[in-house]
Amino acid sequence: MKPSPLAEILARRTAEGELYEKLPNDRVRCFACGHRCVIPPGFDGICRVRFNEGGVLKVPFGYVGALQLDPVEKKPFFHALPGSRALSFGMLGCDYHCGYCFTGDTVVLTDQGPTTFADLFASCARTESRPDAELAFPEGRSVVAASGTLRRLRGVVRHPYRGELVTIRPFYLPPLRCTPDHRVYATTDPEAPPALVPASDLSTDHCLTIPVRVAAEVLPARAVRSEPVAAASIATAAHGIRSIGARTAILEYDDPLTADPHAIVTADNYLVPLRGVEREPYEGDVYNMEVDEEHSYLAGFFAVSNCQNWVTSQALRDPSAVAPPQEITPRELVKLAHEHEARIVTSTYNEPLITSEWAMAVFKEARAAGLVCSYVSNGNGTPEVLDYIKPWVSLYKVDLKSFRDRHYRELGGTLERVLWTIRALHEKGFWVEIVTLLVPGFNDSDEELRDIARFLVSVFPDIPWHVTAFHKDYKMTGPDNTSVATLLRAAEIGAAEGLRFVYAGNLPGQVGKWENTYCPGCGELLIERYGFRVLRDRVADGHCPRCRRFIPGFWRVPAAGAEAGAGLAAR
Numbered sequence: 001m002k003p004s005p006l007a008e009i010l011a012r013r014t015a016e017g018e019l020y021e022k023l024p025n026d027r028v029r030c031f032a033c034g035h036r037c038v039i040p041p042g043f044d045g046i047c048r049v050r051f052n053e054g055g056v057l058k059v060p061f062g063y064v065g066a067l068q069l070d071p072v073e074k075k076p077f078f079h080a081l082p083g084s085r086a087l088s089f090g091m092l093g094c095d096y097h098c099g100y101c102f103t104g105d106t107v108v109l110t111d112q113g114p115t116t117f118a119d120l121f122a123s124c125a126r127t128e129s130r131p132d133a134e135l136a137f138p139e140g141r142s143v144v145a146a147s148g149t150l151r152r153l154r155g156v157v158r159h160p161y162r163g164e165l166v167t168i169r170p171f172y173l174p175p176l177r178c179t180p181d182h183r184v185y186a187t188t189d190p191e192a193p194p195a196l197v198p199a200s201d202l203s204t205d206h207c208l209t210i211p212v213r214v215a216a217e218v219l220p221a222r223a224v225r226s227e228p229v230a231a232a233s234i235a236t237a238a239h240g241i242r243s244i245g246a247r248t249a250i251l252e253y254d255d256p257l258t259a260d261p262h263a264i265v266t267a268d269n270y271l272v273p274l275r276g277v278e279r280e281p282y283e284g285d286v287y288n289m290e291v292d293e294e295h296s297y298l299a300g301f302f303a304v305s306n307c308q309n310w311v312t313s314q315a316l317r318d319p320s321a322v323a324p325p326q327e328i329t330p331r332e333l334v335k336l337a338h339e340h341e342a343r344i345v346t347s348t349y350n351e352p353l354i355t356s357e358w359a360m361a362v363f364k365e366a367r368a369a370g371l372v373c374s375y376v377s378n379g380n381g382t383p384e385v386l387d388y389i390k391p392w393v394s395l396y397k398v399d400l401k402s403f404r405d406r407h408y409r410e411l412g413g414t415l416e417r418v419l420w421t422i423r424a425l426h427e428k429g430f431w432v433e434i435v436t437l438l439v440p441g442f443n444d445s446d447e448e449l450r451d452i453a454r455f456l457v458s459v460f461p462d463i464p465w466h467v468t469a470f471h472k473d474y475k476m477t478g479p480d481n482t483s484v485a486t487l488l489r490a491a492e493i494g495a496a497e498g499l500r501f502v503y504a505g506n507l508p509g510q511v512g513k514w515e516n517t518y519c520p521g522c523g524e525l526l527i528e529r530y531g532f533r534v535l536r537d538r539v540a541d542g543h544c545p546r547c548r549r550f551i552p553g554f555w556r557v558p559a560a561g562a563e564a565g566a567g568l569a570a571r
């Protein structure tokens with residue numbers, strides 16, 4: 001596959017990594033993040049910015065992809081040098097990737113007839129590049145969703161993928177190839193409604209579903225009836241669908257006039273049995289799309305889930321991460337911090353763990369100059385990377401996106417790894433704050449919020465937990481904005497479970513006391529805020545001015561060159 005111009009530029013701004021080990025046959029194992037990629041020569045890791053060049057792991061170095069001056073409250077750190085400025089830099093790359101994609105030859109049904117994913121992408125009027133994917137935006141196109149109804153197509157995503165694919169082989173229709181986590185509508189019981197099943201969990205006991213309404217629109221009337229129908233009818237459906245519209249899909253399927261198991265017609269769907277499910281290695285582009293309302297579409301005529309992961313993962317990212325790379329030295333960054341009176345330097349925007357060697361080069365210079373260093377991270381850590389950054393990093397924010405492992409797997413990680421990282425960060429003496437962006441319908445149930453709060457209490461009840469409001473961005477129509485009521489409900493759940501410092505963010509002036517810090521002992525107002533602005537700071541040397549209770553946090557800048565944790569007042 002030809003590298004993009006951006007990838008070529010980035011490949012030049014590299015240095016040999018330190019967070020890896022050499023393996024036989026010039027392979028390397030990277031341990032900068034929880035994926036612990038084993039990378040053969042000539043390949044890159046899941047993050048796509050660390051790669052094996054002749055048995056040497058090359059890592060990003062010497063550039064920033066975003067640079068900004070922010071209040072530390074925006075990171076957010078609420079218990080660290082209140083009101084300070086943080087010089088924030090990011091690089092490119094992310095170690096969480098979409099696991100919901102099909103190969104480009106997969107046929108999808110659109111308002112203009114069947115087409116392949118690759119052709120649909122190519123037909124879009126406008127495309128945008130992301131560091132790890134390309135997005136294509138159609139004008140006025142619709143696709144057939146799982147209900148059989150046309151729904152507006154918002155965009156198609158294409159990105160490189162290297163890993164396992166699942167090949168689903170239905171009777172009578174061509175096979176489908178998708179990433180293992182991709183969920184498809186399937187059932188083992190014709191009496192039960194189809195449910196979303198990850199492709200890797202499918203077996204020959206399952207049937208895939210084709211909405212009857214689709215068949216009704218394109219099939220002769222004899223093919224649609226409420227009793228079990230012969231295989232030939234399903235094959236006819238494929239012919240019928242094949243013949244509609246301007247574009248023609250290339251379909252190859254078996255002779256329908258065999259003794260293969262019958263498909264079944266229910267009130268809503270054709271249920272098509274499977275002849276096999278296999279796994280195979282793959283390297284190449286994969287595709288998905290974002291569909292309005294139902295978040296589903298037909299792939300190879302079968303109902304599958306929309307890549308809501310793409311929607312969510314884009315929403316969870318900071319748009320500042322996308323910027324042309326700009327060469328800079330650690331010394332220049334420190335100089336900029338001083339010029340702008342920043343007391344903190346932060347690696348943020350992309351995932352800092354995967355560019356830790358560069359961040360430490362900056363932070364060594366920054367610590368020597370008396371600056372406090374911090375990470376804003378997804379928490380996909382390893383023992384090696386945490387020990388590597390510990391001498392330099394004082395503050396560490398983790399995005400705890402959900403307490404459901406399946407959500408993390410959709411994003412390309414695991415919940416267990418993030419929970420391990422949070423606990424390890426606290427035990428190793430970093431000042432840790434946690435953020436959960438509340439996305440309606442994704443992670444905002446009482447039960448899930450309670451699970452998060454209970455876990456955090458089990459680590460350290462004084463960990464600040466920021467529940468923040470999701471705003472529709474990224475041209476989305478998916479989840480709604482987070483309401484004030486939801487934010488308040490989450491904050492109250494956190495406090496009821498025993499967290500002493502819970503904050504509600506992204507809705508300044510609307511969440512009452514939840515923007516402020518109060519003494520857990522006497523209730524005294526300690527820090528008053530409006531959004532990211534500190535209106536009053538009454539924490540005197542880490543204590544409540546009224547009852548003198550100790551308030552955990554990072555309240556003073558350690559001396560230049562002192563150990564990174566020296567400003568911590570947490571235990």
Ligand code: SF4
Pocket residue numbers: 030031032033034035036037044045046047048049050095353354
């Ligand atoms: S940083 Fe993570 S994703 Fe990137 S190569 Fe290393 S282990 Fe793999």
